[in-house]
Amino acid sequence: MNKPLRRIAIFCGLLILALLIRDNYLQYVKADSLASDSENRRVNIERYAIPRGDIIVDGKAITGSVETSGDYKYKRTWTNGPMWAPVTGYSSQAFGANQLEKLEDDFLSGNDDRLFFRNTLDMLTGKERQGGSVVTTLSGAAQKAAYKGLGTKKGAVAAIEPSTGKILALVSTPSYDPSKFAGNSDKDGEAWKAVQKANNPDDPTLNRALREVYPPGSTFKVVTAAAALENGAVSGIDDATKTPDPYPLPQSTKPLTNQHGECENATLRYALMVSCNTVFAKMADTVGNEKMIEQAQKFGFNNKALDTPVRAAESVYPEDNRPQNAMDGIGQASNRATPLQMAMVTAAIANNGKLMKPYMVDQLRAPNLDTLTTTKPEVLSQAVSSETAQKLQQMMEAVVNEPQGTGGNAKISGVKVGGKTGTAQHGLNNKEKPYAWFISYAKLPDGSAPVAVAVVVEDGAANRGDISGGGLAAPIAKNVMQAVINSKK
């Protein structure tokens, strides 16, 4: 009986060998893919096991972490969540993350390769893994002024430092508090549902400053003026333009009229000051669709991948027929812009024609406060020549300072302010309540321009007649500029 017994001994050995091979396959060959499987709950348990790194504004954290009782140990908190949500985005145990919280997630949660060495060291010394922090370019004072200014109105504000492209304020209202659904309880689920567009017509999670495109209305006239000056369609800003009033749109019987002012043959300076439709529509037609597109693109339009690092929606200036192109020239046809885009236009003009790439992450900082990366300002384009930029500045300053100008509400004593109002009609036959726009920059006596800002107010509650860029949007822009200037002192 011993021969079969020996074979059974081998057979038992083979059974164990098969298990050993399978175990090696599972725990060695497949270990990484199993361990990092997104359905594997350990991935999230690990992720939320430590307090998340913070997002920092003006040297102070605007986020935090709080311990919870569930499987996921820490959840995210925000100080003044609704105000900062358009900057940070949300980070939820149940619903994932977006915007900065998502883009810098690896860094905040301490899994980034740049933190690898430190983490390995921590592991060896028995310390807990720590997340890095993200230092933003934002200005707390500007953000607060913008958020307060919009108040209960629906709208958005984007403010940029013209010389660098640093984003100083990014506000969208109505907003939401990401703290309310940062966990994964039923309550968080309800809070999440309540802010979804399907359940909330105000769509509070929409980041209007970055992700919503509006008809730019009269604020676009500065782009048209830039195109006209750059392409020689006008000789000087104080020369009379040959413009009839009303202006018959090309290839059309429809005459274009003006709201106010004496716009017949008006100069460029005067036309911008009182916002003549006829002058700029005709000028856009003279420049032509191709050159208009070219100029708009130099200011940042038609860019599908503008990353701040949060990607902005594409602002468009499309190929159009002549009458449409003429209407595009006053921002009332098919061209669209995000508030950030109009802030970029303003910033480029204030920066003597040089457009800087807007960004909001200044530094990535390791847990021990070592700076790992610093974002360097980057030139996107020379949008207009320095001379043209200065002419545009003169015109925009006239809008604010001249008694007839539409932007008087943005005046700040001791500071040179240039601006442009806009009241954009929209909807079928312009039936919907218009959007109030205001773009402006401020220049200090030393010649530096610390801030350029764009404000949009889409106020369903206001009386239709009261909606105007100068009335609704300009005071908000003024407060934002004032806040930036004060914080510089």
Place this chain on the structure above:
Amino acid sequence: MSSTTNSPTHHTSTIGSIGTPSRRNTELALLVFAVAIPVFAYANVGLAINEQVPPGLLAYGLGLGLLAGVAHLVVRKFAPYADPLMLPLATLLNGIGLVVIWRLDQSKRLQQSSAYVEAAPRQLLYSAMGVALLVSVLIFLKDHRVLQRYTYISMAGALFLLVLPLVPGLGANIYGAKIWISIPGLGTVQPGEFAKIVLAVFFAGYLMVKRDALALASRRFMGLYLPRGRDLGPILVVWAISILILVFETDLGTSLLFFGMFVIMLYVATERTSWIVFGLLMSAVGAVGVASFEPHIQTRVQAWLDPMGEYLASRSGVSDGVVHSEQAMQALWAFGSGGTLGTGLGQGNSDLIGFAANSDFILATFGEELGLAGVMAILLLYGLIAERGVRTALAARDPFGKLLAVGLSGAFAFQVFVVAGGVMGLIPLTGMTLPFVAYGGSSVIANWALIGILLRISDTARRPAPAPASNPDAEMTQVVRPS
């Protein structure tokens, strides 16, 4: 496979050589390690989870030490020549198993479950009962050949045990498999674990008598010895019973275990490879045949082929009339997340497996917290027990002892393979428990008894002056020393 205890200078014969070392001191030394390792592991878990040495450490160490000590003393007194490895191996596995069960008791996730009970104290009690059974086997079973007398009673007993779970009101259907009986106040019992031993006794007794007929009367066909039709009877009966288990208790593991054990013993008894071929064919036909109409088996196979799909189905709560379980996938994640060295005891998340994390799926916790290294060590310990069992069969001088030893150790190895293979996704999952390690009274008690019987056979085999057999078999005089 040559024996290590019989050195070449010893002539191994029926007379036996004087001075064969009893190896009891080796066993004692190994037992010290077998108790010390789990005690360290226990302290490790406590430090990892509560950042302090668990208050029960001393009691646990003394308890395990006491069990091992008593077992050792009894072996020293009543089976002085028994195999020195088996008792330490079983003690180590039992001790480590207790630690991991205690570790899972500390899991907050499992504590929230309505089915939560503190399992470790109970398992310690079961272990004590198991060791008590081992002790009584060694004291009262002076010679394993006595069991030969109970061949047919064993058959009846085994059938009775196997049928128990089907008795209405007594049987309990737990997650599809009907291999438990519930006794009010005592909990559930898995009669199959005991049936395994009783069946081995029956098979050994039966085959010892019938093996000549089964082996010799046959025709040769294509290199295989084909048994006569009437000799096919026994294997057909056992096959039919296995199929019935599969159909009525819906447990592939138990069914395969019994049939596999029979085929192994039949092969050893007759030395005819043809039985293996027949056995494989019959089990394949049986398993595929039953799987074609039994939904529970189909679900298990489905979960084996596509654990991720099964997990997602369980998560989304698909209602297609079948109970989906995420456990298979959770176990694989536990293994994968453990990697080579594991997270360390008490620091994994294998409790995500939920139900049966400390019984059927306990190997996954080893996988996650002790890693590839730990699981391989555990598997090798099982391999050692099985091989020491086969070694005992080789050394045994009587055919009954040989058959019984190989049947028990073969079944043991087979059970480890079916359970570990199921949890690791090598084969479909079945509802059996890992011997000694998994939480479950029946399993622990039955396996200690199994070790007791193997110790008894090895003691008889290695004893210098063998007791005269009542019915000397011709072969008994030639098989002691393997060539």
